[in-house]
Amino acid sequence: MQEADAALSELPADFASVTGERLVNLITRFRDHPGLEHLLNQLDERERRLNPGWDWRQLETDQDRQITALIASGMDQLDAYAQVYRLDVDDLHRQQARAHLHTQRLPGESADALARRLYGEWIEAQFLAAEHATRGVLVNKRGRAHGVDGRSLLHGSPRRAAAYASEELKAWWHTHPRLTLTEFRAQLLHRDADVKAARRHQEDRT
Incomplete structure (x- = not known):
């Protein structure tokens, strides 16, 4: 709850002056955090203090109720929103x-720099998982003879990876697909140019 309390402390005393964009940023920031419910409850309480008798249920629309019903039936929240308002769900997921991603960017960090940093973190996580799954057998006999580092097979040239990866690592890749930086960036940023470049990479493998 400390993070949620810290977020609340950033809000001005006058709730009415808080912009919608700022509230959205706060909710986005805590959407996967246990503090989200606490944050929303506190915002409701602040609104009630400013407007005695206020109840968020009074503001519910038919669309709100439809979305709530769809979510209760097991549908993803974003999918439910898209269905009710007849929006492109893929576009909504890209916007989300x-x-x-914007919340993860460091000051002055470009989108490409962010992608490279997150790719590096992802590669490290992949390396630890692959090493555990293969019991440390990442490189085949030929690779060991050439002094190949197993971590280096998780990125870079697919041909090099195929040439030096152990059978254990290749089997692990069936359930944990290997991604180049280009492919990772395409999945992360959803930019048309990146998606096209990633598609070319995949076509080159076949």
């Missing part, structure tokens, strides 16, 4: 991904 971009908003989430």
Whole structure:
């Protein structure tokens, strides 16, 4: 709850002066955090203090109720929103991904620099998982003879990876697909140019 309390402390005393964009940023920031419910409850309480008798249920629309019903039936929240308002769900997911990425960017960091940094973190996580799954057998006999580092097979040239990866690592890749930086960036940023470049990479393998 400390993070949620810290977020609340950033809000001005006058709730009415808080912009919608700022509230959206706060909710996005805590959407996967246990503090989200606490944050929303506190915002409701602040609104009630400013407007005695206020109840968020009074503001519910038919669309709100439809979305709530769809979510209760097991549908993803974003999918439910898209269905009720007849929006492109893929576009909504891209917008959500971009908003989430924005919260991870360091001051002055470009989108490409962010992608490279997150790719490096992902590669490290992949390396630890692959090493555990293969019991440390990442490189085949030929690769060991050439002094190949197993971590280096998780990125870079697919041909090199195929040439030096152990059978254990290749089997692991069937359930944990290997991604180049180009492919990772395409999945992360959803930019048309990146998606096309990633598609070319995949076509070159076949």
